[in-house]
Amino acid sequence: xxxxxxxxxxxxxxxxxxxxxxxxxxxxxxxxxxxxxxxxxxxxxxxxxxxxxxxxxxxxxxxxxxxxxxxxxxxxxxxxxxxxxxxxxxxxxxxxxxxxxxx
Amino acid sequence: xxxxxxxxxxxxxxxxxxxxxxxxxxxxxxxxxxxxxxxxxxxxxxxxxxxxxxxxxxxxxxxxxxxxxxxxxxxxxxxxxxxxxxxxxxxxxxxxxxxxxxxxxxxxxxxxxxxxxxxxxxxxxxxxxxxxxxxxxxxxxxxxxxxxxxxxxxxxxxxxxxxxxxxxxxxxxxxxxxxxxxxxxxxxxxxxxxxxxxxxxxxxxxxxxxxxxxxxxxxxxxxxxxxxxxxxxxxxxxxxxxxxxxxxxxxxxxxxxxxxxxxxxxxxxxxxxxxxxxxxxxxxxxxxxxxxxxxxxxxxxxxxxxxxxxxxxxxxxxxxxxxxxxxxxxxxxxxxxxxxxxxxxxxxxxxxxxxxxxxxxxxxxxxxxxxxxxxxxxxxxxxxxxxxxxxxxxxxxxxxxxxxxxxxxxxxxxxxxxxxxxxxxxxxxxxxxxxxxxxxxxxxxxxxxxxxxxxxxxxxxxxxxxxxxxxxxxxxxxxxxxxxxxxxxxxxxxxxxxxxxxxxxxxxxxxxxxxxxxxxxxxxxxxxxxxxxxxxxxxxxxxxxxxxxxxxxxxxxxxxxxxxxxxxxxxxxxxxx
Ligand SMILES: Cc1cc2nc3c(=O)[nH]c(=O)nc-3n(C[C@H](O)[C@H](O)[C@H](O)COP(=O)(O)OP(=O)(O)OC[C@H]3O[C@@H](n4cnc5c(N)ncnc54)[C@H](O)[C@@H]3O)c2cc1C
Ligand code: SF4
Ligand code: SF4
Ligand code: SF4
Ligand code: SF4
Numbered sequence: 001x002x003x004x005x006x007x008x009x010x011x012x013x014x015x016x017x018x019x020x021x022x023x024x025x026x027x028x029x030x031x032x033x034x035x036x037x038x039x040x041x042x043x044x045x046x047x048x049x050x051x052x053x054x055x056x057x058x059x060x061x062x063x064x065x066x067x068x069x070x071x072x073x074x075x076x077x078x079x080x081x082x083x084x085x086x087x088x089x090x091x092x093x094x095x096x097x098x099x100x101x102x103x
Numbered sequence: 104x105x106x107x108x109x110x111x112x113x114x115x116x117x118x119x120x121x122x123x124x125x126x127x128x129x130x131x132x133x134x135x136x137x138x139x140x141x142x143x144x145x146x147x148x149x150x151x152x153x154x155x156x157x158x159x160x161x162x163x164x165x166x167x168x169x170x171x172x173x174x175x176x177x178x179x180x181x182x183x184x185x186x187x188x189x190x191x192x193x194x195x196x197x198x199x200x201x202x203x204x205x206x207x208x209x210x211x212x213x214x215x216x217x218x219x220x221x222x223x224x225x226x227x228x229x230x231x232x233x234x235x236x237x238x239x240x241x242x243x244x245x246x247x248x249x250x251x252x253x254x255x256x257x258x259x260x261x262x263x264x265x266x267x268x269x270x271x272x273x274x275x276x277x278x279x280x281x282x283x284x285x286x287x288x289x290x291x292x293x294x295x296x297x298x299x300x301x302x303x304x305x306x307x308x309x310x311x312x313x314x315x316x317x318x319x320x321x322x323x324x325x326x327x328x329x330x331x332x333x334x335x336x337x338x339x340x341x342x343x344x345x346x347x348x349x350x351x352x353x354x355x356x357x358x359x360x361x362x363x364x365x366x367x368x369x370x371x372x373x374x375x376x377x378x379x380x381x382x383x384x385x386x387x388x389x390x391x392x393x394x395x396x397x398x399x400x401x402x403x404x405x406x407x408x409x410x411x412x413x414x415x416x417x418x419x420x421x422x423x424x425x426x427x428x429x430x431x432x433x434x435x436x437x438x439x440x441x442x443x444x445x446x447x448x449x450x451x452x453x454x455x456x457x458x459x460x461x462x463x464x465x466x467x468x469x470x471x472x473x474x475x476x477x478x479x480x481x482x483x484x485x486x487x488x489x490x491x492x493x494x495x496x497x498x499x500x501x502x503x504x505x506x507x508x509x510x511x512x513x514x515x516x517x518x519x520x521x522x523x524x525x526x527x528x529x530x531x532x533x534x535x536x537x538x539x540x541x542x543x544x545x546x547x548x549x550x551x552x553x554x555x556x557x558x559x560x561x562x563x564x565x566x567x568x569x570x571x572x573x574x575x576x577x578x579x580x581x582x583x584x585x586x587x588x589x590x591x592x593x594x595x596x597x598x599x600x601x602x603x604x605x606x607x608x609x610x611x612x613x614x615x616x617x618x619x620x621x622x623x624x625x626x627x628x629x630x631x632x633x634x635x636x637x638x639x640x641x642x643x644x645x646x647x648x649x650x651x652x653x654x655x656x657x658x659x660x661x662x663x664x665x666x667x668x669x670x671x672x673x674x675x676x677x678x679x680x
Contacts, residue, residue, distance in 0.1 A: 001498075004511040006402065006449040021474050025503045046504055049476055 005051030012048055015091035020045035022078040029072035029082060037062050041072055041082045048089065056089065057097065063089050108139040108234050111167045112226065113158060115149040115174035117204055124208040126219040130173065133223040133679065139234055141165050149174045155187050162191035169193075169233040173201035173226045194238035196600065196662055201229035220679045227677065231670035239661055241597035242640050246332035247351040248272065250587050253324055253530065256284025257573055258565025258580035259356035260306040265584040267313040271591055274348060275310075275318045276338055282307055282320065284358050286573060288380070290387030293436035293466055293572075302573070319346070327353070327533050328623075330641050331560030332596040352560045352587035355534065355544060356580055357527055359566035362410025362423070362520040369406050369518055370488030375495045378409075378520045379434060386440050393444055395515055400448060403441065404497045404513040405434055406486050407454040411521030411570075414482065425541050427521030427570040432463040434519045435470040442473035450475040451511050453486050453499050479503050488516055522570040536561055543569045554583040559596075562586050601662045602643035603650070609657035610635040616649035616658060625649060 012018040020041070029041045039047075039062050047055040056063075066086050073082040094100040114131045116122035127145050135143035142161055146154045149172050161167065170193060172184045177200040185195035203222055211218035250266050252259045255277035263273045281287065282303065289299030310316050319340050326337035334353060338346045361380045364371035371378075375395065377385070386393065393400045411430065413422035431454070438450050452475055459467040471477065479502040480486060486499040495513050500506045524542035531538065536556045539545035544563040547555045554562045562583035565576035590596060603624070605616075612634040617625040624642035627634055636657075650658045659665060 002507060002509045004451070004509055021471050021476070022468065024471075025477075025479075043504055046501075050501075050509060052509075 002050070002052045002055065005053065008051035008053050009048055011096065012088050012092045014095070015088045016084050018048060018085055018088045020049060020080050020082075020085055023076075023080050024078055026077060028075050028077065029080075032071050032075055034069060034071060035065055035067060037065060040066055041080075041086065044089070045080075045082075045085060048085075057093070060093055060097070063093060108169050109141045109165060109167045110139050110169035110171060110230060110233055111142040111158065111161050111165065112140055112144070112171045112230060113149055113154075113173065114143070114145050114226065115172065115203065116145065116147050117174060117208075118148055121174070121204050121208040124212050124215060124218050125203060125222045126215060127203075127222075129219050130203075130222045130226055134226050134230060137227065137230055139169070140230060141167060150180050150183055155183075158184075158187050159191040162188070162193050167191075167193065168197060169236060170198040171201060171226065171229045171233050172198070173203045173222070173229065175204040176202050176206075194236075196239040197233065197236040199229045199233045199236070201225050223679045224675045224677070227674040228671040231674040232667045235664065235667045235670060236662070239600040241600055242602070244330065244332045244596050244598060244641055246591045246594060246596055247334075247349045248591050249274065249348070249350045250591070251276065251324070251334070251336060251348070251350045251353045252356060253353065254278075254284070254356035254358055254565075254567065255282035255318065255320070256356060256358045256565060256576075257286045257302065257306070258358070258567075258576040259284075259354070260303070260310060261577045262354050262356060262564060262580040262584050263316050263318075264306065264309055264313065265581055266587065267315045269584070269588045269592070270315075271588060272315045273317070274338070274350065275316065276322045276324055277318070277320045278323050280321050282310075282318070285361075285380075289383060291436075291440055293432055294462060294574075299573075324530060324533055327535075331598070332590065333641070334560065351591040352562065353534070354580070354583045354587060355530075355536070355561065355563045355567050356565045356583075357525055357530065357567045359522040359543075359570065360525045362427075362523045364409055364518055364520065369409060369486065370490075370495070370497075370516060371518060373488065373490060373495065373516075375514060376488060376516045376518065378518050379430060379437070380520070382515070382517045383433070383437055386437055386444070389444055391444070393441060393448065398514065399445075400514045402449045402451070402511070402513045403438075403515045403517060404451045404453060404486075404511050405438070405517045405519055406488075406497070407431065407434065407452065407519040409518040409520045410523065412455065423521060423523065423541065425521075425570065426458060428458070428460075428575075429570055429572045430519045430521055431458040432460075432466060432572065434517070435459055435463075435466050435475070438470045438475045439466065439473055442470075442475070446473065451513070452477045453480055453497065454478070455480060455482060478509070481506075522566060525567070534558065534561055536563065539569075541569065543567065554579055554586055559598075560587075560590065598641075599645070599662075601645040601660055602640055603638045603645065603647065603658050604661050605636045605638060606657045606659070607631075607633070607635045609655045610653075611655055611657075612636060613654060615652045615654065619649050619652040621646070621648065 039059050068083050114127045131143050131145050181200050188195045188198045207222050249272040252263050252275045255275050263275050266273045286299040287303045292299050322340045325339050329335045332351045334350050366372045370376040411427040413419050480499050481502050484500045486497050488497050498510050537545045544567050546553050564580035564583040607630045622642050624639045628637040647660050
């Protein structure tokens with residue numbers, strides 16, 4: 001059971017505004033990813049929007065294994081800024097979890 | 104009628120549709136020497152222009168007085184060949200269509216021998232019937248250039264305007280004290296955000312400007328007599344008075360009702376669980392912020408398909424199996440309106456399928472852009488609404504995340520309720536129009552004869568026929584208008600002459616038939632000092648319920664006499680040599 005937390009997405013939006021609301025869950029991104037990352041971007045983004053912080057953190061490795069190659073983004077039918085979103089998630093993990101950066 | 108008849112028989116190939124499975128040459132030869140058959144021919148396409156012309160020439164040259172075309176279903180081409188007969192000056196009721204395609208070749212594709220044998224019998228039955236035909240004339244009824252519209256929602260009001268502008272007088276009967284139906288309640292409506300109330304005000308204003316529209320509010324239709332083109336109706340108007348009118352056509356626009364969830368259905372009854380109409384009224388009335396119970400609303404969960412697309416697993420009695428069409432669109436549109444009021448409200452849409460069809464897709468996208476989140480659930484795992492620590496929560500398995508069980512805390516839970524048929528038993532009884540399996544009024548055929556009912560001259564429109572958006576309701580009401588106008592502006596209707604006829608020699612006026620006729624089409628008259636039954640042609644529908652009730656066997660239906668039916672049975676039963 002995961003509790004929806006609408007405030008979580010705010011935490012992610014410090015770098016640029018996290019925005020995957022146009023996503024229609026078509027799954028093209030997941031299918032095309034050369035790294036074969038199962039969660040990214042579709043389900044990961046869903047977890048962010050629904051506020052499942054633990055699920056995002058459980059998959060930190062996936063977040064960082066992304067090549068930022070934009071294969072997904074180029075082919076997203078809804079023009080979701082996928083790579084910017086991934087960067088936002090990284091930014092949040094670096095700052096809040098790894099406590100990196102200059103505060 | 105002379106005993107000898109001159110009958111032409113045409114057995115159609117239907118370009119292979121028939122001849123691939125039935126040996127049409129054998130059929131032709133089998134009947135060519137039958138009694139009274141003058142011509143027996145094969146044709147490639149009986150309905151083609153050239154063949155129609157050929158048949159006409161044959162009728163004229165051979166002085167045929169009976170015609171049999173063995174081809175497709177009469178639904179398709181009965182009128183075609185009746186017209187052929189007419190053009191050759193042969194009475195169209197001396198024509199018989201034999202259905203050799205739908206009822207023979209298409210149904211027996213694997214056994215040509217038997218199919219051919221059946222084909223021969225069917226054609227013989229057609230010939231037998233034709234041998235006993237008599238020339239009949241249609242019953243012509245002069246139509247009244249006036250229409251009754253029942254219900255003054257958007258469908259009824261729009262119909263009234265269109266009829267009036269075609270020059271027909273209109274009477275509108277609305278049972279409430281105000282016109283407008285559901286639309287009058289709504290603020291912004293999709294797709295263009297025009298206020299529902301404005302639409303109704305506009306239509307009412309237009310109605311008032313037309314002298315040939317009479318509007319009765321607080322009124323009800325209580326009686327209907329007569330027939331297509333000439334109905335006599337009685338309306339109960341205010342203060343218990345009644346008004347009697349003659350109209351040529353009737354348009355039913357009595358609308359829908361909103362599904363009322365049962366107690367406990369998705370938490371219905373709990374504080375904060377509302378239906379879509381209730382929610383829409385809250386949103387329409389909200390000013391600057393959306394409040395509930397004096398608190399600003401932060402989180403809203405929508406549960407879709409409530410009361411629609413219900414499962415047939417036996418848990419719900421008479422489940423509504425249909426999709427209510429309007430509700431996905433209305434819900435995402437309302438969510439957009441909510442985001443415009445307060446963009447910080449979180450909105451979660453728990454849906455089964457998103458049916459924002461056609462152009463309404465854009466509204467779904469817009470709702471997403473305004474941060475609505477869409478969570479799909481499978482039919483087998485409906486969301487559950489609970490109260491936890493005094494707050495509403497809804498639990499659902501997110502099908503788009505591998506069925507992960509999630510829990511949403513919500514200030515408001517909106518049940519996206521569907522459309523259901525309106526309770527209208529007394530009207531249905533007065534009009535005698537049929538109700539479909541889903542409880543809405545039934546049109547004859549959704550594609551070929553929409554808005555028409557089996558009661559000639561009575562049309563159905565708008566949501567009285569089934570779930571529709573406003574635009575669709577108006578489209579269907581205008582379709583009913585064109586059907587009514589086509590009927591009334593010609594000035595007359597021709598009814599088929601297949602009505603009952605009393606043999607006054609046999610009749611002893613016992614009155615049994617009068618009792619059995621549901622249309623009141625039988626009355627007593629004195630004929631040569633003898634009391635007998637007589638049929639009122641305009642009222643008789645040719646249903647024939649009086650026939651078995653007559654102890655003297657004195658009634659027959661013209662065109663379907665006992666003798667004809669018996670001769671057909673004999674022909675069908677006879678062995679094919
Ligand atoms: C919550 C909600 C939101 C909606 N939002 C939209 C939207 O944004 N856009 C859109 O296109 N559509 C919307 N719709 C659908 C729209 O409301 C309907 O399509 C429209 O109201 C149908 O009009 P109607 O005339 O067929 O029926 P109704 O509006 O039901 O009108 C029927 C009329 O007939 C009268 N009547 C009934 N029985 C009798 C009788 N026996 N004798 C005399 N009078 C009778 C009734 O009193 C009523 O006035 C919405 C519907 C709902 C429930
Ligand atoms: S390709 Fe785009 S729309 Fe499709 S699932 Fe991925 S992010 Fe969503
Ligand atoms: S940008 Fe990242 S998630 Fe997208 S295809 Fe490339 S590696 Fe996969
Ligand atoms: S329109 Fe949408 S909410 Fe309404 S019944 Fe159909 S699928 Fe369900
Ligand atoms: S039931 Fe037959 S006999 Fe009796 S009144 Fe009618 S037609 Fe005449």
